[in-house]
Amino acid sequence: MIEASLNGAPPALFFLDTGALFALNDDYAARLGIPTYGRTTGRTLYGEHPNLQGRVDRLTMGELTIEQVPAHTIPDEIRLTAPDGRQTQGAIGTSVLARFLATIDYPGRALVLRRDRRAAVRAEHTAPLWFLGDHFLLSHGTVNHLDRMVFFVDTGGGDIGFTAPRSTLDAAGIAVPADGGPHPVTAGRVTLGTAVRHDVPGLAGAFPDWFEHGFGFRIGGLPTHEFFRPYALTFDFAGMRILMGTSRE
Structure with a gap:
């Protein structure tokens, strides 16, 4: 899980998921007034459900800000609960990670996003x-x-x-x-x-x-x-x- 801020709102919790795009729970997207432009159908472990397609003007993670990020909505029941009781408000997935040389560092408990996509990375x-x-x-x-x-x-x-x-x-x-x-x-x-x-x-x-x-x-x-x-x-x-x-x- 990672904290991120959308359009200058207070940071919220998201889960990292390479099986997803950039997704916002329906109620969270509505609270932030995320503009939507159309509807598609998503297929997940929860079955088929409608997705509203939209756009986030600014996505901020730590000191990094990305602008004009396509997003879609997911049902409110698709949530994870953190150890402190907070619930996630969506997923940060491949459509965000693919902009970078992206490392999910499990032992280091960090998400590392390098703009230099050809940087050297040590790996066994x-x-x-x-x-x-x-x-x-x-x-x-x-x-x-x-x-x-x-x-x-x-x-x-x-x-x-x-x-x-x-x-x-x-x-x-x-x-x-x-x-x-x-x-x-x-x-x-x-x-x-x-x-x-x-x-x-x-x-x-x-x-x-x-x-x-x-x-x-x-x-x-x-x-x-x-x-x-x-x-x-x-x-x-x-x-x-x-x-x-x-x-x-």
Whole structure:
């Protein structure tokens, strides 16, 4: 989570989510009087919902200000609660991060946005990066004994580290109850590029059915928040690679 100020308003809390664009909760956007210009339909784990398309004149994070930022609204129930009881008012996602060499430094508890998108970043692990549509980030990875497959890289997965379609979980030998609802599971070994994590907490039933083949090719899994927590996670949109290191420098 990160604090940000919109159009000079007092700072509010947002969650960082590479599975999202720049999104504001409906009630928060209304309170700030964010102008909107049209309506589309969004598809999330919460199902389909209307999105109002709009614009934020100024987005300020720390000492950095970005102007004229496209935004859209999301339902008010899509919120996270911080340890101090505050609730998030939206998501800062790929449409903001892609303007920079962006590092989500989990151990250092910092978001680092470098304007020099070719700056040197130290990393122990790398993975290829593809940009699909307006915000979907893809890479290559594996789970258990299976061959390499396409993964959707989404940092917004809360306290889990991996989810996947039922076909992947079954092939990987991960037992899933027959009712198809959300169930905690554990993936013995998950890789993303050269990064390897063991005994990764996962959630069966959280991967949207349409997402597996919805883009004309198969997406086999989704590494998320808990997978990345040991790393300073950098998205290099100039070199199209993901860097994972223990230091952000």
